[in-house]
Every structure is written in structure tokens, then in C-alpha cells.
Amino acid sequence: MSSTLLEMSGIEKSFGTNKVLKGVNFELMPGEVHALMGENGAGKSTLMKILTGIHKRNAGKVAYMGEQKEYTDPKESQLDGIAIVHQELNMMKDLTVAENIYIGREEVNKGFINDHVAIEKTEQLFERLKVNISPTEKVDHLTVGQQQMVEIAKAISMDAKLIVFDEPTAALTEKEINELFKIIEDLRKKGIGIIYISHRMNEIKKITDRITVLRDGEYIGTVLTEEVTKDEIINMMVGRSLSEDPKQRSNVSPNAEEVLKVVGLKVGNTVIDVSFNLKKGEIVGFSGLMGAGRTEVARAIFGADKRDHGDIYINGKQVNIRNTHDAVKHGIGYLSEDRRRYGLVTGFSIADNVVMSALSNYSSNGIIQDHKVHQESEKYRRKMKVKSTSSTQIVRSLSGGNQQKVVIAKWLVRDSDIIIFDEPTRGIDVGAKSEIYDLMNELVNQGKSIIMISSELTEILRMSDRVVVMCEGRITGELPIENATQEKIMELATDRKEM
Ligand SMILES: Nc1ncnc2c1ncn2[C@@H]1O[C@H](COP(=O)(O)OP(=O)(O)OP(=O)(O)O)[C@@H](O)[C@H]1O
Ligand SMILES: [Mg+2]
Structure with missing residues (x-):
């Protein structure tokens, strides 16, 4: 077995008096797709923001590629090869697609945005990812799904060793989701570690190797995806089982106005x-x-x-x-x-x-x-x-x-x-x-x-x-x-x- 890419242990975090992470553990191997699951507000995004240096942790350890890390700025983690596709789209709406992807990246713009290089690089990237969006389009004109695709392309363009996808498919079309899954499969083969956050059980079952579940800031456990049923995962997340049964008949009387x-x-x-x-x-x-x-x-x-x-x-x-x-x-x-x-x-x-x-x-x-x-x-x-x-x-x-x-x-x-x-x-x-x-x-x-x-x-x-x-x-x-x-x-x- 190859050595661990990421090991987070005993992570704690409070916002004011609100304790949102209470001793969370998380481990990721190279080439692994690891799901992070839990109800809304369980602390998934916060854990990822701690990893990437957006938030500072109150306690716990982070080891990345065998070294203890405490990033204080997302730029540092990015330089170390950690990329994140955030749940909230946070692009600059007035800039073009290419500008958004390469903004602030030294290798392309040497301090300013060189449009030609950025556009060309974006074209190549999109071709590889089979994304059909013009690099010169203003982000404001894109659909939510397209914006999400641009964010994903941006993360991939960074040649990261670890990529976090925080609910990437929420706004994607079926076709885009399938492309994304192919991309993820590709990244996995290259030995890149992937953290995948989603509420969609079918996706989790389809593409992940392991699942870590948080509930209300607590670490509940980590399981092998192929060894658990949907119901068992739901149970870990909410501590009870829920019905997903279809409606049998209409509740509306035929002569309703x-x-x-x-x-x-x-x-x-x-x-x-x-x-x-x-x-x-x-x-x-x-x-x-x-x-x-x-x-x-x-x-x-x-x-x-x-x-x-x-x-x-x-x-x-x-x-x-x-x-x-x-x-x-x-x-x-x-x-x-x-x-x-x-x-x-x-x-x-x-x-x-x-x-x-x-x-x-x-x-x-x-x-x-x-x-x-x-x-x-x-x-x-x-x-x-x-x-x-x-x-x-x-x-x-x-x-x-x-x-x-x-x-x-x-x-x-x-x-x-x-x-x-x-x-x-x-x-x-x-x-x-x-x-x-x-x-x-x-x-x-x-x-x-x-x-x-x-x-x-x-x-x-x-x-x-x-x-x-x-x-x-x-x-x-x-x-x-x-x-x-x-x-x-x-x-x-x-x-x-x-x-
Ligand atoms: N900047 C912040 N300031 C104060 N509280 C915050 C902040 N960010 C997150 N929280 C709180 O931390 C808790 C965990 O939030 P987090 O965004 O990590 O949840 P999540 O598991 O990603 O949920 P979701 O599935 O809805 O995205 C929530 O109660 C939230 O209100
Ligand atoms: Mg979240």
C-alpha cells in the first residue's frame, strides 16, 4: 500500500461559542476517492476549509505527504498541490472564463493577466476535459452549471495532488456529471487523491472507495463504500432511517378547482x-x-x-x-x-x-x-x-x-x-x-x-x-x-x- 497522502486527526473548530468540529479524523490515500458525508451543517465544508488554510483550526493535526502542515492562506496549500472546488461559486462575474481560471497565477501572468496565454491554455484545458464553453465569455453570462464546470477545470488546471470537490454536481447536467466522473477516474489513475462531498447517494456509491461520515461536528466513522448499504450510510448520518417510497396515488380530488x-x-x-x-x-x-x-x-x-x-x-x-x-x-x-x-x-x-x-x-x-x-x-x-x-x-x-x-x-x-x-x-x-x-x-x-x-x-x-x-x-x-x-x-x- 502506498503511503498516506493526507491524515487529519482530532480536528477541532469553533466559530465564537459554536463548536462545529469536535475531534474529526480523516485520511486519504493517493489515487483514492474518499467521500465526506453528513447532514447540512455537519461540518464538511469547514473541515475542507481548515485543510486548505481558509480557516484556522483550534486543535488537531494535519499531515500532508508525511509532513505536518498548518496553512494560514489558501495560496500556501495551493502551492503544495491542494486544490478545492468550493460549494459556493466564487468567481468574478465581470471577468472572462479564462481570466477567472488563471487569475493570480504566476506562471501565466507574471503579475498581470496575459489574455493570450490564458485563453490558449484554457482552450487546451477545455479540450482535454470536453468542456464546451468559450474562454472569452464573461462568467456572468454562464449558467450555474457552466460556472461550476469552470471551477472544476480551474482546480484541475493546477496540477494538484489532492483535489477537494465540495458538492460539485449540484448544478450540473447529466452529461456534465458523466464527464466529471470520467475526469475523476482519470485523476485517480494518475494517483491523485480526491475528497468528494455530495448528498447524492448514487454518486457516492458509484465513484468512491471509502466514506467518512460526520454528524453534528462529530466523527462517526469511516467505511468501505462497497461494504455498506445506502440505509446504513443514512443511519450513520442522521442516526435514524428515512423512507424514500414513492407516492401511491394522488391526494387531489378529481373535481378540485x-x-x-x-x-x-x-x-x-x-x-x-x-x-x-x-x-x-x-x-x-x-x-x-x-x-x-x-x-x-x-x-x-x-x-x-x-x-x-x-x-x-x-x-x-x-x-x-x-x-x-x-x-x-x-x-x-x-x-x-x-x-x-x-x-x-x-x-x-x-x-x-x-x-x-x-x-x-x-x-x-x-x-x-x-x-x-x-x-x-x-x-x-x-x-x-x-x-x-x-x-x-x-x-x-x-x-x-x-x-x-x-x-x-x-x-x-x-x-x-x-x-x-x-x-x-x-x-x-x-x-x-x-x-x-x-x-x-x-x-x-x-x-x-x-x-x-x-x-x-x-x-x-x-x-x-x-x-x-x-x-x-x-x-x-x-x-x-x-x-x-x-x-x-x-x-x-x-x-x-x-x-
Ligand atoms: N464563517 C462562519 N462563521 C460562523 N459559523 C460558521 C461559519 N462557517 C460555518 N459555520 C457554521 O459551522 C457549521 C458547519 O458548517 P459547514 O459549512 O461546514 O457544514 P456542511 O457540512 O458543509 O453543510 P452543507 O451540507 O449544508 O454544505 C454550521 O453550523 C455553520 O453555520
Ligand atoms: Mg458544505
Whole structure:
């Protein structure tokens, strides 16, 4: 056996009085893909930030390639061959792809950015990784998935010996995920050690050798991937087992009234022709491959993007939604898939984010009533189990999954009748997923209606009363939940026939 690449032992870390790592161990061999798992807020990202020198540890040891290390700056770990793809995208939106990849890297820019070299190097890199993005494109113009791919390419371009992927696939398309897995296989063969953080059990089973589980900052254990079942891993993470069973039948009565009807929606060339309806108390699942146009449908209904054609009826009456303000007025809420860009002000507190979109509910004579704000945000913070010290905590300091919960709380507070959830559990751990599902069920029981866009078939089958499948800007089929299966959905999702 080759010698250990990384050995972290007894790592402890507190933020103020909040102890988030309590004696964590982690080991990585060269050529190993090692998963780091645990619920939202368990401490995964923090452990990686300690490794790379972004955070300073309070106790514990880090040995890398046989030497004791204590990095105080990510540049130091980078020079030592440790690269990290962060969970939060942190690129400079105004710079180009190539500039983002090579910014601050001496070998290319000798203190300034030499565009030609950077562009050429980026082209070569993308060719090798089969990434189809122009190096001169502004990052701001890329989709979240493309930005993620750029981050991954950047990490790989560093010729690292150890690469950390912190939830790399959350925003990737199926095709991109497959490319990434090939890349990881390649890196592994070269003897590079890989730390892989993901909440997606299937990925973990597919590509990792070992799994280390954290729960609430504690080290639970390390197991060989091929020797554990999914249920055993979930049990290690949450200390209980959870059901993933599909819904058996629709909970909506056949004569429930129609709350939303969309007819002939067209948006540029991403949404060609979409018509569907939604009933009171119903959850309609929108399935399809990424890029099928589901988010674009949602954004058009919500007034975030302009539609070219299409009529929208709410409770039987045609409405004119020109912007998001109109949509909200008509009782529509939209929980965006890109929480960083559209969902949250990360420099604000949990409470401020939660009530931001419904401030009028908390003011009297134009004065905001702090105690009401506090009460309401506390209620949701508890209900959704947002891992935090209080509702005054700044959102930026929450773990990724807990930020997502705040976005959800924000829309619940707004009291919309029709809520569009776009990938509501992306990046959310199994335990929190259950909580979000419970909440969605509670909402429909109260008579609200939900459109749920999701790329996870198990989620679609578990939550929907009816499944609408899209492919290339059109609805290719609709299945009552009683008839829906993964196979049928996939068939419709890859339908390329002319309609
Ligand atoms: N800069 C910070 N300041 C204060 N608290 C922080 C900071 N960073 C993280 N925390 C807290 O540390 C805990 C662990 O967070 P961490 O981001 O490591 O979780 P995680 O396991 O990566 O979760 P997720 O799956 O949601 O990404 C959380 O309770 C979080 O609120
Ligand atoms: Mg994290």
C-alpha cells in the first residue's frame, strides 16, 4: 500500500461559542476517492476549509505527504498541490472564463493577466476535459452549471495532488456529471487523491472507495463504500432511517378547482409551446433533463422573464403578469434554483432575509416591527431546523444547505397560493429533505398548490400527484402518479420526435 497522502486527526473548530468540529479524523490515500458525508451543517465544508488554510483550526493535526502542515492562506496549500472546488461559486462575474481560471497565477501572468496565454491554455484545458464553453465569455453570462464546470477545470488546471470537490454536481447536467466522473477516474489513475462531498447517494456509491461520515461536528466513522448499504450510510448520518417510497396515488380530488392554467407559453427558443394546469392542493412535478426548459417556464410564469406568447389564468381569470411584482400580487411564489443569485442577500441576517419579501406584513405606519420580524423568522428557523445560533446570524456563515432552507422559509412567509419550487432540495441532506417534503405536504393540505421542478426522479415520484415531463421546450407527456415510473419519465424526457 502506498503511503498516506493526507491524515487529519482530532480536528477541532469553533466559530465564537459554536463548536462545529469536535475531534474529526480523516485520511486519504493517493489515487483514492474518499467521500465526506453528513447532514447540512455537519461540518464538511469547514473541515475542507481548515485543510486548505481558509480557516484556522483550534486543535488537531494535519499531515500532508508525511509532513505536518498548518496553512494560514489558501495560496500556501495551493502551492503544495491542494486544490478545492468550493460549494459556493466564487468567481468574478465581470471577468472572462479564462481570466477567472488563471487569475493570480504566476506562471501565466507574471503579475498581470496575459489574455493570450490564458485563453490558449484554457482552450487546451477545455479540450482535454470536453468542456464546451468559450474562454472569452464573461462568467456572468454562464449558467450555474457552466460556472461550476469552470471551477472544476480551474482546480484541475493546477496540477494538484489532492483535489477537494465540495458538492460539485449540484448544478450540473447529466452529461456534465458523466464527464466529471470520467475526469475523476482519470485523476485517480494518475494517483491523485480526491475528497468528494455530495448528498447524492448514487454518486457516492458509484465513484468512491471509502466514506467518512460526520454528524453534528462529530466523527462517526469511516467505511468501505462497497461494504455498506445506502440505509446504513443514512443511519450513520442522521442516526435514524428515512423512507424514500414513492407516492401511491394522488391526494387531489378529481373535481378540485383549477388554480392555474397556462396556455401556449413561448419564451425565445427555450420554451416552444407549453400548456398545463394546476389544481388546488395539487403538487405537479416537472421532470426532464436539465436544459429542457423547465426553469424558463417557471421564470416566465413568475414574470422574471418576458414571454413571447402565452396566456395565464388564475382561478379561471386571465391575468397579465408583466413582472415579478405582478406575479406576487397574484399569489405566485418562486423559489429559485440559483439561491446565491436570486434567493438571498448573504450579508444580511436570517431574519432579514426571511421577511424581506413580505415587509409590509411586519410594518405599522411604515415602521417595521422588530419583534414581529423576530417572532416570525424564529418560527421558521425552528420549523425548518436551520442550523444556526439565532435568527440574527448572517446568512453567509450558514452551511450551503442551511442557506437553502432560509430561501424556502422566505417564500413560506410570503403566503403565496401557488408556489413554484425549483430544485428545492438540491444540496440538501436526506434529513432536511424529509423536513422540506413535510412542509410541502403541509402547504398543499392548507389548500395551496405547488409546481415542483426536480431533476431527481425519486423526489418526483415521492412528492407529485401528477408528473409533467418536458423535453426541448415542450411538454412531451403527462402522467398521473399512479402510472408514473422512472422508465416512463425517462422515455418522455429524452423524446426527440417532432410533436
Ligand atoms: N464563517 C462562519 N462563521 C460562523 N459559523 C460558521 C461559519 N462557517 C460555518 N459555520 C457554521 O459551522 C457549521 C458547519 O458548517 P459547514 O459549512 O461546514 O457544514 P456542511 O457540512 O458543509 O453543510 P452543507 O451540507 O449544508 O454544505 C454550521 O453550523 C455553520 O453555520
Ligand atoms: Mg458544505
